[in-house]
Amino acid sequence: MKFDFLIVGAGFAGSVVAERLASVGKRVLVVDKRPHIAGNAYDCYDDAGVLIHKYGPHIFHTNSKEIFDYLSRFTSWRQYQHRVQASVDGQLVPIPINLDTINQLYGLNLNSFELEEWFASRAEPVERIATSEDVVVSKVGRELYEKFFRGYTRKQWGLDPSDLDASVIARVPTRTNRDARYFTDTYQAQPLHGFTRMFERILDHPNIKIMLNTDWAEVRDLIPHRELIFSGPVDEFFGYRYGKLPYRSLDFRFETHDMEWAQPVPVVNYPNDYAFTRITEFKYLTGQVHPKTTTVAEYPTAEGDPYYPIPRRETAEIYKRYKALADQTPGVSFVGRLATYRYYNMDQVVGQALTLFKKLRARENGALKVTVPAVELATT
Template identity: 50%
Template sequence: MKFDWLIVGAGYSACVLAERIATQLGLRVLIVEKRNHIGGNAYDYYNEHGILVHKYGPHIFHTKSSKVWHYLSQFTEWRPYYHHVLGVVEGKKIPIPFNLNSLYDLFPPRYAEKLEDLLLENFGFGVKVPILKLRENTNSSLDFLANYIYENVFLNYTLKQWGMKPEELDKNVTGRVPIYISRDNRYFQDPYQAMPKLGYTEMFSRMLFHPNIKLLLNTKYQEIIDDVKFDRLIYTGPIDEFFDYMHGELPYRSLRFQFETLDQEWYQEVCQVNYPNDYEITRITEQKYFSGHPSPKTTLVMEFPEAYVPGKNDPYYPILNEANRNRLSLYTSEVEKLKKSVCFVGRLADYKYYDMDQAVLRALHVFEKSVVNSTE
């Protein structure tokens, strides 16, 4: 069978591109996925208790982009959802990201008020300040606060999650969870925040439900690439793997998940509770919050960060620092040589830490600028 496009992977980027190519260009697409499901790390399923579970950790949809929102809305209804996170600090559960409410949860009221005044005076209200920037402040009280937050909220969590100190990571990573000078306890402030009403997997299934799209699961693309006829390739897997690690491996952090169902209606006050300093886990997510479906039981997922070992576990988070960017540049040079025949797109192929909406926007951009042009 002849295809116009072969797409490696079935995550966000792959599904968006397959849908666009099939519906907008009328071309035939074959998707090859080594896992036994579509949706990549956003895959979800209903367990034996009827609870919708995110298999690979919590995936909370949020975006500032009306383009992304309206595009995905073609394939799902939405359930309004605001994500809330608590972090255990000195035995108390405080809002994360650290905000003005967190101040008053941890410190005596008069001292918390003093710190609040200093934060407002130096940064203003509604401002998000990266922890490393806050530590540059020379005011003695703010210096105390910056070091307190660094030691109790960021340092050990980062060591567990990344195996590195915050200073050793790219500022774009450490800046993802800033100190928020506000009383808004929501984890995100984007105008569009919701969960697919029937889950991500159903949304992806609708995206791929088209006669021009064929799907092959449980298959590594190397096993079939010599037997399938196609014109162009879209690759969404690890960029270093595609080139057989010719410039060395690009490192990732991975995760191990432990699932537990309890014979009680609820376990924790909010969907996610972080444990920056206690235990080996980083966080516990209570799955019922995602769908809102009632159940007398509740399912928890505990996350254990670990090093990525090819063939043993899955790559989750690219480790962005100067050394790895230099190695990545060697691979991007190889990509340039193949740009007429292979299109690299996605978190693993770009070696970038994308949120879900960023992955969609990137895929739409690739379709509009590269895929369409290649067919004209």
């Protein structure tokens, strides 16, 4: 059987492109080296019967109605607003830093206007914001930088914030109100029956075939196909011609507790203590009712599965060389976090995949612009 597209990777990028192409009559083969679909969003039940995220917590949020409506074809949602606390100076306080964080930590009774002045009095002037350290000290000063950001960042990235691009910490806001939500996106929800079930529905199409436990390189020349869509590491695709692009990985250590709840919020960050960065309790994320609960502690490592592209000027220069190769490679499209070496959220990967589909359709139709067909919302 000849396929129109061979798609490498059954995570968000590969699965969304596969579904879109299948919906317009293309024959698609999706291959993944893992024994399951859903990529890092894969969830499953542990031995205690608790639904866990095998590769760490995944929380869906987006400001894009198009992306949310698209995924709503394949899942109903459980409304969920994520909350995180940080263990600092022997207390659990809200993160991102807000009015309650400062009042609790310092024993103050500031209002929002006074907190703005308080931040300003501690902020350090930075002529040019270039690093993650610059971002924080220019907003809230060095003391809060040391308490909340420096230790966590050094554990997470294996680098001091002064050596990391400003984009890393720019993702974490500072607030002057009492908003304790970690995200403020318009759409914040979790798939009602889990991420894996949603992926099963995305890939449930007669034009889609799936091969798991499969190395794409071993089957590429054996399976006839017209084009390749690659969502794996771009440096791997080109045989590490310019060297390996660096990533941070994670060692997940799960623990089941014989109690209904183990901590007061879904995630507790540990910026200054212990070798792990945070502990997540899954039942908050999934809404599951169970007499036991499972948590996971995350230990950042330099080796292992690639999770986080390291945003530094040197790595950006290496990626530029790989991107030039990718742009010159006929019949291959690169999509997703690993293939484009970007620190994307889930919704951004979905958006990138939808954009790729539009480009492929526009090229085929000779049109300048093709819109994704109207979608229907899931009702079950």
